[in-house]
């Protein structure tokens with residue numbers, strides 16, 4: 225029978241995506257399993273950043289309209305390029321703002337509470353920034369978040385049951401805002417099913433796809449999701465603080481943006497400089513101010529990988545990598561106190577593996593000292609994300625072997641079991 229090491233080597237040999245690894249800057253010996261927080265830099269992203277710097281150098285202000293890729297409509301162009309990744313029409317995605325700002329923009333636009341229908345459903349496991357945004361949006365309408373925000377409870381502190389979300393869809397609910405994949409446990413929720421049930425009850429649905437965009441296919445248009453937001457610096461490799469994206473279903477084009485700004489204008493009319501706002505006729509209307517061109521630049525290069533490989537192929541390899549990683553953990557780390565807490569089922573599993581361990585903080589420190597980059601989430605979680613574009617099966621084998629060594633030798637006990645400032 226083949227050993228797990230032989231299996232890794234064989235899967236790498238037959239991996240059709242293996243050639244993409246060389247397109248990324250990966251330090252020798254470093255095993256980077258944190259691309260679900262910040263994706264690595266690719267050579268193509270680097271070259272499009274340099275290209276933008278060069279247009280700035282050469283054209284100055286005229287870079288907005290001249291050069292190989294003029295900046296004035298870059299957000300629209302990148303949106304069209306990204307649409308396929310989330311199953312949207314080209315005029316339904318715009319690359320703009322940051323995730324949190326885009327949440328504010330779309331909640332401000334879609335949340336139109338009525339006297340008897342004013343509540344928002346979200347959950348207790350959601351990312352803090354999403355909750356803060358929802359709290360402030362309901363307060364802006366004069367409601368108390370304690371009353372107007374329904375946070376669905378988890379039964380085990382890890383997963384949210386779709387049935388509980390559906391059961392909370394009562395007549396007083398105006399809107400639902402949920403993640404597609406939970407940032408801790410990596411649970412993938414049934415966005416299509418939830419949207420279907422919500423729409424039967426006249427409730428709108430918004431999705432935060434930060435942890436699925438670029439690793440899991442979606443069909444936002446066909447599922448009739450009303451709106452969605454996601455960042456680009458995780459699986460989409462746009463670099464720290466890279467510009468985010470948003471989706472607004474075509475049926476809502478024409479809806480007045482809650483937060484208007486001049487870059488949301490009809491592009492032909494923007495420079496008429498009138499005080500009467502004339503929004504773009506499509507998703508472009510939801511932009512606010514001048515796009516951050518230097519933070520859009522890497523996406524021009526990094527998105528090429530996604531167009532070439534296709535999201536279905538990326539998902540296939542991601543599922544295979546996480547399956548292999550979980551098999552290895554179960555085979556090699558027995559008796560070391562780890563618990564795999566992400567769903568095993570492919571229909572409910574996102575792009576990362578999540579391990580619980582009471583010494584998680586110091587195990588992560590020991591991993592880093594051994595050139596494995598995990599991600600720690602307080603108080604006891606280790607997230608490990610093998611990235612289909614640049615993680616090999618052997619990397620996974622090597623990372624789990626280094627983890628086993630750290631546990632066997634109890635090296636982790638040398639470190640304090642506390643998180644760092646950025647964890």
Ligand SMILES: Cc1ncc(COP(=O)(O)O)c(C=O)c1O
Nearest residue numbers: 322323324325351353407434455
């Ligand atoms: C699920 C989710 N939502 C929102 C955010 C906040 O994104 P930003 O800080 O770019 O606004 C993050 C950041 O990691 C996230 O993971």
